[in-house]
Amino acid sequence: SQQGEEDPQALSIQEGENATMNCSYKTSINNLQWYRQNSGRGLVHLILIRSNEREKHSGRLRVTLDTSKKSSSLLITASRAADTASYFCATPTGRRALTFGSGTRLQVQP
Amino acid sequence: AAGVIQSPRHLIKEKRETATLKCYPIPRHDTVYWYQQGPGQDPQFLISFYEKMQSDKGSIPDRFSAQQFSDYHSELNMSSLELGDSALYFCASSRQINEQFFGPGTRLTVL
Numbered sequence: 001s002q003q004g005e006e007d008p009q010a011l012s013i014q015e016g017e018n019a020t021m022n023c024s025y026k027t028s029i030n031n032l033q034w035y036r037q038n039s040g041r042g043l044v045h046l047i048l049i050r051s052n053e054r055e056k057h058s059g060r061l062r063v064t065l066d067t068s069k070k071s072s073s074l075l076i077t078a079s080r081a082a083d084t085a086s087y088f089c090a091t092p093t094g095r096r097a098l099t100f101g102s103g104t105r106l107q108v109q110p
Numbered sequence: 111a112a113g114v115i116q117s118p119r120h121l122i123k124e125k126r127e128t129a130t131l132k133c134y135p136i137p138r139h140d141t142v143y144w145y146q147q148g149p150g151q152d153p154q155f156l157i158s159f160y161e162k163m164q165s166d167k168g169s170i171p172d173r174f175s176a177q178q179f180s181d182y183h184s185e186l187n188m189s190s191l192e193l194g195d196s197a198l199y200f201c202a203s204s205r206q207i208n209e210q211f212f213g214p215g216t217r218l219t220v221l
Binding site: 041044 | 114152155166168208210212213
């Protein structure tokens with residue numbers, strides 16, 4: 001079974017709106033990461049939040065982590081058409097491995 | 111800045127053939143990872159290497175093997191290919207246990 005489950009699976013918004021994606025995981029973690037993937041391309045690391053952090057910002061991105069609920073959210077503010085992509089959360093498993101969630105496909109309409 | 115290099119970018123094979131995918135990590139990165147991503151699926155971890163030694167093993171079939179060489183490049187060897195092996199194969203590298211930098215992927219099509 002997957003470590004991370006994301007919702008929604010797909011999200012369509014208008015340019016300028018905010019997009020929120022959620023991720024839940026099952027086991028204890030020391031960090032959670034968010035990645036972005038344009039269709040058929042490689043994944044790009046967006047942000048890493050450690051287990052002792054509750055919120056982290058990077059540009060238009062805001063990530064929260066609730067270890068008591070084993071959940072995280074990624075907020076993209078003032079979305080742009082170029083933000084159209086799939087977004088995955090990922091958690092470390094083992095010594096050197098990541099387990100990815102099922103991803104949210106974001107479509108930003110211009 | 112240098113990125114992770116993967117070759118080939120596209121590969122077409124017949125069933126039961128073998129394939130070798132190559133990955134060149136970012137210089138001074140000590141860990142290499144391999145992931146498989148089927149159509150519409152999330153990336154699945156296959157295997158990782160730290161300082162040329164196998165570190166973690168995920169859902170890698172017995173028909174697949176991988177190694178990391180003295181120059182830190184890695185190869186994923188896939189034998190007895192099946193239709194279900196058609197996927198994007200990503201290599202990633204990192205320095206210690208930090209963010210992973212992904213290559214552009216190799217798209218393998220098995221006919």
